[in-house]
Amino acid sequence: MNPSTAFATVVVDELIRNGVREAVVAPGSRSAPLALAFAAADREGRLRLHVRIDERTAGFLAIGLIRGTGLPVPVLTTSGTAVANLHPAVLEASHSGLPLIVLSADRPPALRGSGANQTTDQLKVFGSAVRLFHEMGTPVREVGQVAYWRSQIARAIANAVGARSADPGPVQLNCPLSEPLVPTDGPDWPESLAGRSTGPWTAVHAASGPPTAISPGPKTVVVAGDGASQAARLVAEAGQWPLFAEPSSRARTGPAVISAYRLLLQANALAGEIERVLVFGHPTLSRPVSKLLARHDLEVVVVSPTGLWPDPARRAASVVTGLEVTGPDTTDWLERWQQADQLARPAIDKVVTDSLTGPGVAAIVGEAVGADGMLVVASSNPVRDLDLAPVVPIRTIANRGLAGIDGTISTAVGAALANAGPTYALIGDLAFLHDSNGLIIGPDEARPDLRIVVVNDNGGGIFSTLEQGDPTHATHFERIFGTPHNTDLGALCAATSTPYTLAETPEALRAALTRTVAGLDVVEARIPRTAHRPITEALIAALSQQ
Ligand SMILES: Cc1ncc(C[n+]2csc(CCOP(=O)(O)OP(=O)(O)O)c2C)c(N)n1
Numbered sequence: 001m002n003p004s005t006a007f008a009t010v011v012v013d014e015l016i017r018n019g020v021r022e023a024v025v026a027p028g029s030r031s032a033p034l035a036l037a038f039a040a041a042d043r044e045g046r047l048r049l050h051v052r053i054d055e056r057t058a059g060f061l062a063i064g065l066i067r068g069t070g071l072p073v074p075v076l077t078t079s080g081t082a083v084a085n086l087h088p089a090v091l092e093a094s095h096s097g098l099p100l101i102v103l104s105a106d107r108p109p110a111l112r113g114s115g116a117n118q119t120t121d122q123l124k125v126f127g128s129a130v131r132l133f134h135e136m137g138t139p140v141r142e143v144g145q146v147a148y149w150r151s152q153i154a155r156a157i158a159n160a161v162g163a164r165s166a167d168p169g170p171v172q173l174n175c176p177l178s179e180p181l182v183p184t185d186g187p188d189w190p191e192s193l194a195g196r197s198t199g200p201w202t203a204v205h206a207a208s209g210p211p212t213a214i215s216p217g218p219k220t221v222v223v224a225g226d227g228a229s230q231a232a233r234l235v236a237e238a239g240q241w242p243l244f245a246e247p248s249s250r251a252r253t254g255p256a257v258i259s260a261y262r263l264l265l266q267a268n269a270l271a272g273e274i275e276r277v278l279v280f281g282h283p284t285l286s287r288p289v290s291k292l293l294a295r296h297d298l299e300v301v302v303v304s305p306t307g308l309w310p311d312p313a314r315r316a317a318s319v320v321t322g323l324e325v326t327g328p329d330t331t332d333w334l335e336r337w338q339q340a341d342q343l344a345r346p347a348i349d350k351v352v353t354d355s356l357t358g359p360g361v362a363a364i365v366g367e368a369v370g371a372d373g374m375l376v377v378a379s380s381n382p383v384r385d386l387d388l389a390p391v392v393p394i395r396t397i398a399n400r401g402l403a404g405i406d407g408t409i410s411t412a413v414g415a416a417l418a419n420a421g422p423t424y425a426l427i428g429d430l431a432f433l434h435d436s437n438g439l440i441i442g443p444d445e446a447r448p449d450l451r452i453v454v455v456n457d458n459g460g461g462i463f464s465t466l467e468q469g470d471p472t473h474a475t476h477f478e479r480i481f482g483t484p485h486n487t488d489l490g491a492l493c494a495a496t497s498t499p500y501t502l503a504e505t506p507e508a509l510r511a512a513l514t515r516t517v518a519g520l521d522v523v524e525a526r527i528p529r530t531a532h533r534p535i536t537e538a539l540i541a542a543l544s545q546q
């Protein structure tokens with residue numbers, strides 16, 4: 001089966017699984033895969049197909065079918081002006097709140113701007129009239145496409161009917177399709193085209209609905225990503241399930257918290273026993289969690305109060321607003337994770353505390369901030385080091401929306417100005433340099449009580465822990481990833497009259513942090529950038545032997 005035919009087969013099947021029973025098609029060639037799939041579904045009695053020559057008619061016919069059935073209705077056109085002919089109907093659907101699903105076939109991006117026939121810029125062609133625009137990737141023969149296609153249809157339908165937004169309206173899925181555009185003989189598709197049982201790939205519950213009941217049974221873990229509320233902790237405790245909470249999640253308290261989750265997911269056999277994951281907030285921090293959420297052998301339930309829900313692996317079986325736990329897991333599942341966590345802690349501390357290391361600095365900062373303090377933590381290693389530190393229920397802020405290293409000092413200054421008590425920041429040297437202008441505060445401006453702890457490894461330490469940090473890439477690594485700068489941070493602080501302290505041992509760092517936070521000051525902790533990779537490897541090795 002060729003990619004365009006596989007795509008069309010799956011898309012039409014998933015539309016039907018999501019309640020579509022009428023479809024409108026205007027003739028074209030680039031849209032052929034989808035038109036043929038709709039025709040096949042019509043012949044099988046799975047939906048009723050309507051064909052109209054003029055896309056303007058097709059669009060308003062779909063409007064009428066929506067008004068008559070109350071169901072979302074897809075309308076398919078080929079590329080070019082055909083798509084633009086739907087604009088009047090899209091505008092009507094937008095102002096009437098009607099779930100019109102525009103499937104605009106398109107040439108692949110490589111043909112755009114090349115003078116290729118019937119090829120224009122169809123991206124967001126309806127502007128703000130649609131509740132969702134998404135350009136489907138050009139279908140390719142690879143595993144994972146089916147989950148993507150099905151998951152995206154579920155997102156499109158949910159946005160069109162307003163399931164999470166209570167704001168129904170039209171959506172546009174732009175569908176680049178490459179030739180061959182009609183079914184051809186050829187290799188079988190590399191994965192099953194089938195959906196999940198008989199229902200939608202992702203069941204998106206209405207945001208206005210009651211909490212969804214969830215029962216014990218499957219070996220469940222709770223993931224609390226950035227911004228997760230205390231609901232994650234409450235669900236984990238009610239279910240007696242292990243809780244993996246990122247530093248900027250408010251759920252980072254309570255007996256269910258597994259502080260070494262990131263290492264245990266990589267080094268402990270318990271990870272392989274997980275059967276269900278409940279996701280709160282926006283998990284971004286670690287690949288072990290990303291890999292967990294991408295596993296095919298477990299159920300992913302995403303809890304999101306808004307219209308956006310994280311599902312980068314496209315595996316979410318359901319999206320709910322809230323969970324009501326019907327009863328606790330009475331097995332030793334949580335106890336086994338707690339025991340593994342307790343065993344891991346000494347092994348971690350042994351590796352990270354005999355000298356100044358990233359995780360060691362983070363642990364010392366966590367102690368200094370204390371349970372009623374506030375901490376702003378920068379992306380890259382600092383937030384990951386804090387994630388590994390012993391859990392202290394600190395109010396933690398991190399710009400994890402896009403994980404940029406920019407603006408962190410200014411964010412910390414703002415947070416500190418809004419915080420009644422002392423505020424700390426934990427930041428890497430590049431992030432510090434990136435926003436060193438944040439230290440410049442005019443004489444008439446309000447000044448924060450903020451202590452900025454800079455973990456200075458003279459460059460981008462995180463890259464040494466990634467693929468590019470492998471010795472085989474040493475030739476260019478230092479210049480394009482390590483990016484050493486040799487900046488005198490003390491002089492930089494002096495230029496802005498910012499008090500500065502250098503701490504080169506754990507004891508010196510503790511001493512520097514115990515001083516009262518009054519005004520803005522900087523403490524620099526210097527660590528060797530070359531230690532990151534060996535430390536990461538030593539941690540995994542230590543836990544793997546347990
Ligand atoms: C604005 C922005 N530019 C570039 C990046 C890519 N990036 C991610 S981590 C990193 C290096 C950060 O170095 P540092 O702040 O010193 O932290 P370290 O990894 O050394 O602990 C870079 C450049 C980014 N995330 N955001």
Ligand SMILES: C=C(O[C@H]1C=C[C@H](C(=O)CCC(=O)O)[C@@H](C(=O)O)[C@@H]1O)C(=O)O
Pocket residue numbers: 284285286287288380384462465
């Ligand atoms: C440097 C960038 O971001 C990368 C930084 C760290 C992420 C990561 O995987 C760290 C190792 C881990 O937590 O297991 C990496 C990722 O998410 O895969 C990010 O891409 C960047 O410039 O994007």
Ligand SMILES: [Mg+2]
Pocket residue numbers: 428429430455456457458459460461
């Ligand atoms: Mg650094």
